[in-house]
Amino acid sequence: MMDQVFSLIQKLRAKSVYFLVLIGIFVLIFPQLTDNQYILHISIRILIYMLLASSLNMIVGYTGQYNIGQAGFYAIGAYTAAIIATRAGYSFLLILPLCGIMAASMSAFLGFPTLRLRGIFFAFTTLGFSEVVRLTILNWRTLTRGTFGIPGIPLPEIVNFQISTNNHFYYLGLFLLVVMLFISHRLINSRIGRAWVAIREDENAAKAMGVETFKYKMINLMYGTFWAGIAGGFFAYFAGYISADSFILDESFAILAMVLVGGKGTLVGPIVGAIILTILPELVREIARYRLVIFGIAILVMVHYRPQGIAGAKAEGRRIDVEKEYEAGISENAVETTAPGN
Amino acid sequence: MESILRTENLCKYFGGLKAVQDVSINVSKGIIQGIIGPNGAGKTTLFNVLTGTYNSTKGKVYFKDRNITNFKPEKVTKLGISRTFQNIKLFKNMSVLDNVKIGFHTQTKTKMLDAIFHTKTYKNDDRICEERGQELIERVGLSDLKEEFASNLAYGNQRKLEIARALAVNPDILLVDEPTAGMNHIETRNVVELLEKLNSEGLTVIIIEHDMSVIMNLCHSILVLNHGQKISEGSPEQVRRDENVIEAYLGREE
Numbered sequence: 001m002m003d004q005v006f007s008l009i010q011k012l013r014a015k016s017v018y019f020l021v022l023i024g025i026f027v028l029i030f031p032q033l034t035d036n037q038y039i040l041h042i043s044i045r046i047l048i049y050m051l052l053a054s055s056l057n058m059i060v061g062y063t064g065q066y067n068i069g070q071a072g073f074y075a076i077g078a079y080t081a082a083i084i085a086t087r088a089g090y091s092f093l094l095i096l097p098l099c100g101i102m103a104a105s106m107s108a109f110l111g112f113p114t115l116r117l118r119g120i121f122f123a124f125t126t127l128g129f130s131e132v133v134r135l136t137i138l139n140w141r142t143l144t145r146g147t148f149g150i151p152g153i154p155l156p157e158i159v160n161f162q163i164s165t166n167n168h169f170y171y172l173g174l175f176l177l178v179v180m181l182f183i184s185h186r187l188i189n190s191r192i193g194r195a196w197v198a199i200r201e202d203e204n205a206a207k208a209m210g211v212e213t214f215k216y217k218m219i220n221l222m223y224g225t226f227w228a229g230i231a232g233g234f235f236a237y238f239a240g241y242i243s244a245d246s247f248i249l250d251e252s253f254a255i256l257a258m259v260l261v262g263g264k265g266t267l268v269g270p271i272v273g274a275i276i277l278t279i280l281p282e283l284v285r286e287i288a289r290y291r292l293v294i295f296g297i298a299i300l301v302m303v304h305y306r307p308q309g310i311a312g313a314k315a316e317g318r319r320i321d322v323e324k325e326y327e328a329g330i331s332e333n334a335v336e337t338t339a340p341g342n
Numbered sequence: 343m344e345s346i347l348r349t350e351n352l353c354k355y356f357g358g359l360k361a362v363q364d365v366s367i368n369v370s371k372g373i374i375q376g377i378i379g380p381n382g383a384g385k386t387t388l389f390n391v392l393t394g395t396y397n398s399t400k401g402k403v404y405f406k407d408r409n410i411t412n413f414k415p416e417k418v419t420k421l422g423i424s425r426t427f428q429n430i431k432l433f434k435n436m437s438v439l440d441n442v443k444i445g446f447h448t449q450t451k452t453k454m455l456d457a458i459f460h461t462k463t464y465k466n467d468d469r470i471c472e473e474r475g476q477e478l479i480e481r482v483g484l485s486d487l488k489e490e491f492a493s494n495l496a497y498g499n500q501r502k503l504e505i506a507r508a509l510a511v512n513p514d515i516l517l518v519d520e521p522t523a524g525m526n527h528i529e530t531r532n533v534v535e536l537l538e539k540l541n542s543e544g545l546t547v548i549i550i551e552h553d554m555s556v557i558m559n560l561c562h563s564i565l566v567l568n569h570g571q572k573i574s575e576g577s578p579e580q581v582r583r584d585e586n587v588i589e590a591y592l593g594r595e596e
Contacts, residue, residue, distance in 0.1 A: 183458050190457035191450050191467060194436075198444045201433035204395065208427075210419035210448035210511060219454070265435075 006306065027174065031167045040166035046278045047173035048235050053258035053270030054180055055227035060256070061264030062188065063220040064200035065115070066123040069130030070255045073103040073225040075247035076133060077232025082150040082242050083143065092156035092163075096233045103229025104222040106133075111221045115214060118203075130252050137244040149243025156237045169238050176234060180227050181267055187223070188267075196220050200265075250292055257295035261302050263309020272311045343370035345407075346546050347392070347423075347515055352401035354384075354391050354570075361387040363570040364401070369515070369563075374537065374547045376561035376578075378554075380590060384570040385550045386428050389517050393425050394418040406514075420448045424513035426504040428520050428550070434493035438503055441492050442478050443471040445510020478506040482536065498529040505536070515546045522553055534560055558582070566590070 031040060056070045077099035084095050114125040137144045144150065156163045156172075163172055187193045195216045198206040206213055236242050254277065262273020277298065281291045302309060347369040354362040362384045369375045377385050390396040392403055394415040402411045405421060413421075424445075433441050450467035457464055479488050482502040487495060492503060501521055508516055518537070522530040534556055541547050551557050557564065557578070564581045566574040568590040574581050581587055 186460070187454065187457050190464060191447060191452040191471075192454060192457055194440060194444050195447060197436055197440075198433050201435060202431045204415070205427065205431035205433065206444070207415040208393065208395075208419060208425055208431075209444045209507065210416050211444065212416050223454075 049274040051231040059224035069126035071251035072130030072133035073228035077229030081233035081236040099233030100226040100229040104226040107225035263311040376564040379567035422514035424511040425517040432492040
């Protein structure tokens, strides 16, 4: 059955222009098709997850840095919006970019000492960072009201137009997502994106080509977390109330699962992943509490049967490469360690 | 002749293992310098120290009379030293053309805003990468495969792509590490001809190679390493007759 689903996706891919136009039209008129506020609410949540998964994909999928603490940056964005909007009352148009900038600058603090770490070590640090953010939120009561959370975030206003209904939020979220995807697309197809992918593929070779890998990993991390911050700001305005509960580690794992299941290293992948993994637990409310179990199983199934993700295009498995690299590593070491003996 | 790359008593130790020991070489501009030696002699380690992949334990490296000892690899590349790898290190999940385009990184300057708004700088850089990338791919004979993922290429073609990618950096010196390993005769001849052509255009080449017919025909000067030490140096004729070299390869007559 899985094979049939995948071959269907391949066929649709071949006719991707029509497919894209159809999806575009559907997405644009979607809120007009239903008055069901529940469905609209879910759609907006999906949009937020699309933004989050896409932002994480920029880091995990394009530069291969395993950031598993994206919820931390999401939280920074949300709290930036909530605190400034409730206390200073600045305009939405000023606050939203600030959310991204805050998240990006925090990631720079984190990245400066840790981006030199590779693989699992970087993953651990980001995981820890995400917890540090959550605990800071819980304990810095004068700023964040601790466990009480921040209620009463005003509705956003764009040049005298108040965003108030779910419909409005839907289009605002969609707009942010489209802007994000557009910019990401352009970056990926430029010198910068090529440097990112080169780092993912082989960091030493990238250096040998003159790519300043530390600098480009830093730009990449800041870019990815910037959009997580924006997603956080949008979420804060949409929900009207935020608390640290929204930003637990589970959230990081959920976002990562969306990227992996959908297909990392493609722009479409995280979008597909976000849709599937948000709708799945909603369809069967009884199993919603086992959300993470479902995500875990989804990741395992994907890694085994289709490591490039549902929407991933690469035809070949990664396993062969790993084996080759392993052997190359052994022979390289063997040459070095046997040198004096012979 | 003018010297382009020079080392003074260069050493690289891994703990107690002396992979490269007191190696001093002087590579003249515009020649093809060969480096040979039995397996584990320290040839690749020497490359890694020259290009900054490893920091040297002792000794100095000069490029055009500038001390570049322990410079970072990306900086060494920027100054004009480019290399290929013994165990091919291509960007596997990128197309052949994109692999070469990375090589133009140091010669282009597109910033984030340029890329987002497709400014003049972006368009200019894009054109350079596209045109010169195509040119280089044609040069190594991979034009038909330019859209293919690097991981799908045959072994010999992967080596050729590595050379194209290294040339994209626009280097003054090209360091090639066993460029003909695993190639058949025709492919080997193509690579040898390419290296000769590049050299005649003014590129200095340093080559590690096990195929003696390649080394003896191609190189103007040869350095022989064994156990990390220089045991001989000179023209192919001199090296061929050197007793130390014969001993290192064949063993001593008892």
